[in-house]
Amino acid sequence: MLGGVSKTFTHLMGGSFPFISTTKETKIKRPPTNLSFPFNGCRCTTSAAQLPLSESATPGQFRVDILSESLPFIQKFRGKTIVVKYGGAAMKSPELQASVINDLVLLSCVGLRPVMVHGGGPEINHWLSRLNIQAVFREGLRVTDAETMEIVSMVLVGKVNKTLVSLINKAGATAVGLSGMDGRLLTARPSPKSSDLGFVGEVARVDPAVLRSLVDSGHIPVVTSVAADEFGQPYNINADTVAGELAAALGAEKLILLTDVAGILEDRNDPESLVKKIDIKGIRKMIEDGRVGGGMIPKVNCCVRSLAQGVKTASIIDGRVPHSLLLEILTDEGAGTMITG
Numbered sequence: 324m325l326g327g328v329s330k331t332f333t334h335l336m337g338g339s340f341p342f343i344s345t346t347k348e349t350k351i352k353r354p355p356t357n358l359s360f361p362f363n364g365c366r367c368t369t370s371a372a373q374l375p376l377s378e379s380a381t382p383g384q385f386r387v388d389i390l391s392e393s394l395p396f397i398q399k400f401r402g403k404t405i406v407v408k409y410g411g412a413a414m415k416s417p418e419l420q421a422s423v424i425n426d427l428v429l430l431s432c433v434g435l436r437p438v439m440v441h442g443g444g445p446e447i448n449h450w451l452s453r454l455n456i457q458a459v460f461r462e463g464l465r466v467t468d469a470e471t472m473e474i475v476s477m478v479l480v481g482k483v484n485k486t487l488v489s490l491i492n493k494a495g496a497t498a499v500g501l502s503g504m505d506g507r508l509l510t511a512r513p514s515p516k517s518s519d520l521g522f523v524g525e526v527a528r529v530d531p532a533v534l535r536s537l538v539d540s541g542h543i544p545v546v547t548s549v550a551a552d553e554f555g556q557p558y559n560i561n562a563d564t565v566a567g568e569l570a571a572a573l574g575a576e577k578l579i580l581l582t583d584v585a586g587i588l589e590d591r592n593d594p595e596s597l598v599k600k601i602d603i604k605g606i607r608k609m610i611e612d613g614r615v616g617g618g619m620i621p622k623v624n625c626c627v628r629s630l631a632q633g634v635k636t637a638s639i640i641d642g643r644v645p646h647s648l649l650l651e652i653l654t655d656e657g658a659g660t661m662i663t664g
Contacts, residue, residue, distance in 0.1 A: 485500055
């Protein structure tokens with residue numbers, strides 16, 4: 324269960340940034356708060372009762388107190404690159420979408436260097452349906468023939484990507500939309516199962532130069548998971564995979580995958596059995612024991628691969644929770660499961 328700071332972030336960030344208030348400030352009773360600090364990389368809490376906090380505060384003072392409690396986390400991540408894979412429920416709900424966008428802009432404003440990677444499966448399915456093209460899946464992967472690949476490119480590059488760029492710009496940051504083909508960011512190769520899946524690809528090579536220049540100049544890159552091979556043939560690539568490979572190539576401090584589940588569960592049938600933190604050895608043991616399965620396996624493998632290539636931590640978090648990005652980065656309670664090397 325999320326503690327005081329986590330709840331307060333969700334409350335404060337309800338629709339937009341809460342730094343300016345036009346309402347008259349009245350005294351309010353200060354609720355009990357659990358403060359979390361990133362000491363030794365552990366996820367633990369310190370009771371606010373140990374700190375000399377006043378019994379009551381104005382709404383403005385309350386906001387300032389919460390922001391000041393975030394200082395250790397901001398200092399820890401300031402100047403560091405984080406790669407966020409955006410998808411799932413957070414992409415379908417307008418409210419959750421606004422939450423993610425605001426979180427990214429806030430993190431950029433306080434000195435982090437966010438990079439967003441996205442897919443867009445539901446939007447692709449919508450447009451295939453409108454064009455009377457049946458969506459076909461095998462082993463959870465989209466079968467992508469030449470006609471479907473054309474739709475995938477149009478939807479991801481031309482619609483979803485530019486919509487996200489526009490929303491980030493509207494929220495006050497400066498975003499730049501890219502596909503894997505721009506600046507030779509990603510070079511694709513066919514999947515080993517290409518005979519069954521068509522133009523479904525893997526990442527053969529990453530050249531992060533174009534991303535580095537954008538991030539260094541204060542922009543937020545928004546990358547869609549379409550890339551071409553050396554002959555110019557476009558491929559549809561899993562967005563989790565793209566996020567992991569970009570995080571590794573950029574030497575990111577953190578990779579975050581937004582999902583539709585709470586994180587990794589000790590018992591898949593018990594939603595309360597969330598594993599808050601685990602290392603590579605532990606997660607591999609869970610896979611061997613069959614406690615991690617289905618669609619979670621490729622996400623976990625993506626995280627493990629990025630960690631093996633130098634990413635400091637990777638987190639699988641619950642994108643259904645408002646402001647889950649802030650909860651993951653600015654509190655030690657997090658919003659899902661953190662995997663360490």
